[in-house]
Amino acid sequence: MAVMTYIDASRQAVAEEMRRDPMVWAVGEDLGRGGVFGQYKGLVDEFGPDRISDAPISESCIMGAAVGAAMTGTRPIVEMRFSDFALCAVDELVNQAAKARYMFGGQTRVPLVVREPIGMWRSSAAQHSQSLEAWYAHIPGLVVAVPSTPADNRALLKAAIRCDDPVVFMEHKNLWALGGDVPDGDDVAEFGKARAVREGKDLTIVSWSAAVHTATEAATTLAGEGIEAEVLDLRTLWPWDKDAVLASVERTGRLLVVQEAVSVAGFGAEVAATVAENLHPALKAPVKRLGAPRIPISYAPVLEDQVRITADAIAAAARGLVKT
Amino acid sequence: MAARAKSGTRRASAAKSGSKPKSPAAAKSRAPAKKSSRGSPATDFSQDQELEAYREMLLIRRFEEKAGQMYGMGLIGGFCHLYIGQEAVVVGMQMVAKDGDQVITGYRDHGHMLACGMDPKGVMAELTGRRGGYSKGKGGSMHMFSVEKGFFGGHGIVGGQVSLGTGLAFANKYRGNDNISFTYFGDGASNQGQVYESFNMAKLWKLPVIYVIENNKYGMGTSISRSSATTDLSHRGASFDIPGEQVDGMDVRAVHAAGDKAAAWCREGNGPYILEMLTYRYRGHSMSDPAKYRSKEEVQKMRQEHDPIEQVKARLLEAHATDEDALKDIDRKVRSIVNEAAEFAQTDPEPDPSELWTDILR
Numbered sequence: 001m002a003v004m005t006y007i008d009a010s011r012q013a014v015a016e017e018m019r020r021d022p023m024v025w026a027v028g029e030d031l032g033r034g035g036v037f038g039q040y041k042g043l044v045d046e047f048g049p050d051r052i053s054d055a056p057i058s059e060s061c062i063m064g065a066a067v068g069a070a071m072t073g074t075r076p077i078v079e080m081r082f083s084d085f086a087l088c089a090v091d092e093l094v095n096q097a098a099k100a101r102y103m104f105g106g107q108t109r110v111p112l113v114v115r116e117p118i119g120m121w122r123s124s125a126a127q128h129s130q131s132l133e134a135w136y137a138h139i140p141g142l143v144v145a146v147p148s149t150p151a152d153n154r155a156l157l158k159a160a161i162r163c164d165d166p167v168v169f170m171e172h173k174n175l176w177a178l179g180g181d182v183p184d185g186d187d188v189a190e191f192g193k194a195r196a197v198r199e200g201k202d203l204t205i206v207s208w209s210a211a212v213h214t215a216t217e218a219a220t221t222l223a224g225e226g227i228e229a230e231v232l233d234l235r236t237l238w239p240w241d242k243d244a245v246l247a248s249v250e251r252t253g254r255l256l257v258v259q260e261a262v263s264v265a266g267f268g269a270e271v272a273a274t275v276a277e278n279l280h281p282a283l284k285a286p287v288k289r290l291g292a293p294r295i296p297i298s299y300a301p302v303l304e305d306q307v308r309i310t311a312d313a314i315a316a317a318a319r320g321l322v323k324t
Numbered sequence: 325m326a327a328r329a330k331s332g333t334r335r336a337s338a339a340k341s342g343s344k345p346k347s348p349a350a351a352k353s354r355a356p357a358k359k360s361s362r363g364s365p366a367t368d369f370s371q372d373q374e375l376e377a378y379r380e381m382l383l384i385r386r387f388e389e390k391a392g393q394m395y396g397m398g399l400i401g402g403f404c405h406l407y408i409g410q411e412a413v414v415v416g417m418q419m420v421a422k423d424g425d426q427v428i429t430g431y432r433d434h435g436h437m438l439a440c441g442m443d444p445k446g447v448m449a450e451l452t453g454r455r456g457g458y459s460k461g462k463g464g465s466m467h468m469f470s471v472e473k474g475f476f477g478g479h480g481i482v483g484g485q486v487s488l489g490t491g492l493a494f495a496n497k498y499r500g501n502d503n504i505s506f507t508y509f510g511d512g513a514s515n516q517g518q519v520y521e522s523f524n525m526a527k528l529w530k531l532p533v534i535y536v537i538e539n540n541k542y543g544m545g546t547s548i549s550r551s552s553a554t555t556d557l558s559h560r561g562a563s564f565d566i567p568g569e570q571v572d573g574m575d576v577r578a579v580h581a582a583g584d585k586a587a588a589w590c591r592e593g594n595g596p597y598i599l600e601m602l603t604y605r606y607r608g609h610s611m612s613d614p615a616k617y618r619s620k621e622e623v624q625k626m627r628q629e630h631d632p633i634e635q636v637k638a639r640l641l642e643a644h645a646t647d648e649d650a651l652k653d654i655d656r657k658v659r660s661i662v663n664e665a666a667e668f669a670q671t672d673p674e675p676d677p678s679e680l681w682t683d684i685l686r
């Protein structure tokens with residue numbers, strides 16, 4: 001076990017996979033200088049500019065070329081820098097990468113990882129802060145990974161690189177510096193397995209990405225008041241661990257979904273609906289979602305903070321459910 | 325599905341992995357490429373080449389006519405874009421392709437698949453949505469793929485294949501082989517944005533890709549003069565210093581000559597090349613298009629004066645003094661292949677309902 005940051009864990013995953021398989025390569029803007037956040041720092045020194053490839057600012061062609069190269073059996077990692085920028089390449093991802101295997105009756109596969117960081121950090125405003133994970137969870141053919149810890153960033157990224165289907169890999173920009181224990185060795189995650197961050201009997205809080213940490217903070221506060229919240233980190237939104245969520249809510253009788261994304265038509269709606277459809281008689285309270293209002297993210301901190309889900313808000317919602 | 329044995333044209337085979345990657349980014353810039361020029365002169369074909377072109381073009385023509393009939397009978401549904409009139413383009417280009425090269429195109433793709441050596445039965449059965457179709461009935465007319473034959477689809481979004489084709493070329497460079505990506509698109513797609521991102525990247529990294537622009541003069545129902553600020557599409561790579569030329573796409577010899585030159589350019593590591601094929605589709609954009617945006621006379625004139633198959637036939641009979649019976653024999657064989665494909669496509673069972681859930685991560 002080693003302690004490392006979320007960003008270092010991802011860098012280690014890429015380096016190890018590139019050493020393991022010469023067909024793994026990365027392409028994106030400014031990768032040679034380490035990537036916009038430093039995720040690729042030093043990798044060009046080891047692997048050279050052929051495999052850590054600096055591309056023009058042409059997201060559509062970066063994604064399309066990677067899809068084509070993946071169809072021949074190479075394994076590109078596409079760096080889109082921000083999930084907001086990746087929208088320039090949605091056609092290539094949604095119409096080409098996601099469809100090819102099925103549409104061609106299994107004649108081809110697209111082993112592609114698309115890294116597109118999500119989330120608010122500070123004052124990045126409407127076009128650099130979005131959490132668009134639900135868009136891709138909606139698309140058949142795509143895997144959606146949303147790691148919340150350094151260990152998961154390494155293990156899920158390794159799994160994504162080894163996956164023969166396209167994976168939308170959404171790291172949270174506010175987590176880059178987060179430290180944590182990372183297992184040694186070749187730790188490769190299994191998609192669709194949630195992690196119980198904390199066990200509890202009174203309610204289940206389902207979350208993913210950075211919101212997991214806010215939910216965990218709220219759970220600690222609640223524990224001081226005698227409310228035991230179980231916190232589940234979904235880790236991947238497709239496939240998602242329906243069984244773990246249903247089993248937990250069956251025990252606790254209460255569900256609170258916490259997401260940073262806009263709540264309307266967010267992935268929390270899928271979780272809430274699934275629980276409501278399957279566990280209605282076992283529920284002690286109506287299902288509850290917490291997420292951002294349907295409003296673009298503002299620049300001014302005072303406005304930006306209004307759309308953040310805080311630990312206080314989560315604790316308040318949990319108290320409301322337990323009282324019911 | 326068994327591939328139809330076919331002489332002459334080169335077979336593409338599945339790309340192999342493992343060779344040492346070459347630098348796409350570090351390639352040194354060479355002397356500026358030649359600017360756009362008009363027309364590679366058509367060089368004479370041998371009798372064997374003429375016969376090969378005749379057979380391949382006729383197969384596409386008869387296949388497409390049959391597909392049109394079957395569409396009219398309700399056996400084929402949805403979108404179906406016929407290649408009739410444009411046969412010389414893909415046939416001439418495939419005559420310069422070699423093993424391991426890739427072909428990728430849009431939705432007017434039946435001709436490309438046949439020219440790549442894909443089985444007509446598998447193609448026709450996909451049109452009728454049967455389990456023996458190349459995509460097991462899940463793709464239809466616009467979406468078929470064959471790793472074995474080097475055909476990378478079959479894409480339904482106008483221009484969407486252009487960046488993918490650029491990536492096929494990237495993979496060739498990465499593996500350090502001398503294969504080429506033949507990336508086809510139409511005059512309509514040439515106004516899509518990702519085409520220019522692709523041009524820049526292909527030139528920057530010296531990628532081995534021939535962009536074959538099939539200019540059939542109409543993007544759906546809008547003529548090129550009404551849709552395009554400049555109509556000489558061979559110049560579209562000028563600001564990236566990509567050489568380009570206009571080619572008589574109705575003359576398979578001119579296509580072959582231009583393709584040969586472009587392929588040599590790419591295989592020598594000089595980067596991309598643009599060939600604008602001046603061609604014509606006799607039918608509407610798709611089966612649901614009566615093509616009222618052009619006159620009957622315009623279509624008649626092209627058919628009578630420029631038909632790619634009639635040109636070859638005339639040369640075979642006159643210049644090569646080919647026995648007419650030999651041509652009739654080819655006609656018979658082609659009809660029999662097409663009829664067999666049509667028969668298979670109607671008798672092969674529909675997909676099992678369980679097929680819905682295969683070929684996808686659930």
